[in-house]
Amino acid sequence: MLLTTDRRVLLTRRIRWFVTATIAYNVVEAVVALAAGASASSAALIGFGLDSVIEVASAAAVAWQFAGPDHERRERVALRIIAGSFFALAAYVTVESGRALLGADRAEHSTVGLVLAAVSLAVMPLLSAAQRRAGRELGSASAVADSKQTLLCTYLSAVLLAGLAVNSLLGWWWADPIAALAIAAVAVREGRDAWRGDTCCAGGCDDGLANV
Template sequence: MPRRRRRGLLLMAALPPPAAPAGARRAVLVRRVRLLVAATIAYNTVEAGVALAAGAAASSTALIGFGLDSLIEVSSAAAVAWQFSARTAEARRARERRALRVIAVSFFALAAYVTVEAVRAPAGAGGADTSVPGIVLAAASVAVMPFLSLAQRRAGRELGSATAVADSRQTLLCTYLSAALLVGLLANALLGWSWADPAAALVIAALAVKEGREAWRGDSCCAPAGIALAARPAAEDSCGCGPDRACR
């Protein structure tokens, strides 16, 4: 091994592990995550109801897929709430992997359903109708979701919680989905492009597969700002990440 590289490894080994949040700070972060989860559940419940109703009325595969994604986000937020309802950090870590798997499987199921419906849509009797409620909903989500995601991600990284960070990524995904949905609905309404709705649905499916894979692997947890929930060796934190925060 080259001397310079060996010296660098020795220096890294000598560095103390990143300090976990103090008890009072951790309690504040846990309460913050719970409040953000509650806000996410409330917003996405309304979002799902409006999207599914508007999608059924307009025969819009993209809107229905968006509504189903909102239901998955509710289940994801509920999984985070379940994890953080545990009384100890050890119990929260034990629940974390199961919660991530639930989130991942939900994403894969959504992608499969939306893909099938998007492929079948062009062979149907006609394209999707214009949906004003869907356009308003998509625009509102583009405006709201980035702020919720950023707040969730900061709190989750500081806690070192892969589940909280995965949920924040789902919330951010909702922004991308909302933008794709908005473009598709506007193109259909203003330009008469009937193919824009199934195209937007396929974008939603592709993003869902990507996020499902990352949640399954637990990639969401590895982040430069991540801090362990409990003391671990310097070579690995509570998320299984090394000193460079690369997932192992």
């Protein structure tokens, strides 16, 4: 379906707003997570905070793309930046998970971390879904890829929440690094898709999480 000029302008404006909201939230999330992680010696919280930094980089790439009058010409560069952020996240999570499994830096209880993970688990899916819909309708692969980065943050929030809760309640310190390795595998797949430009745009896939 061809979009009218007014509709394209509206969708572009929406994507800019979603990207701005994502950047603002992730800056706060990164500061809180890194501070709480350092206080509790939690590799999971520190990793979550660094993921937030990567989220900001990904969203900033889309913001840069849509800041120009012809955002389609900047699409490929934005996609490469997003892909790189996925690969960096996967590498970091893999290394930190390996260190955790070897017994390094076992985390203490963190109330702040539990609350942060729960809030992110509620907020991130909403931002991701809204940006994904707008990106698909506009046909912007980078906007869809960035929405997947935001959704990946949702998965990490769930992993972090489960890991911190299980560690606090049962002392199962190994649960978080095992789940984090699965997240790293997802990050590699999404990074590969972003690099290729295969991000399910323009109605090419459903809105369900099974395709993300």
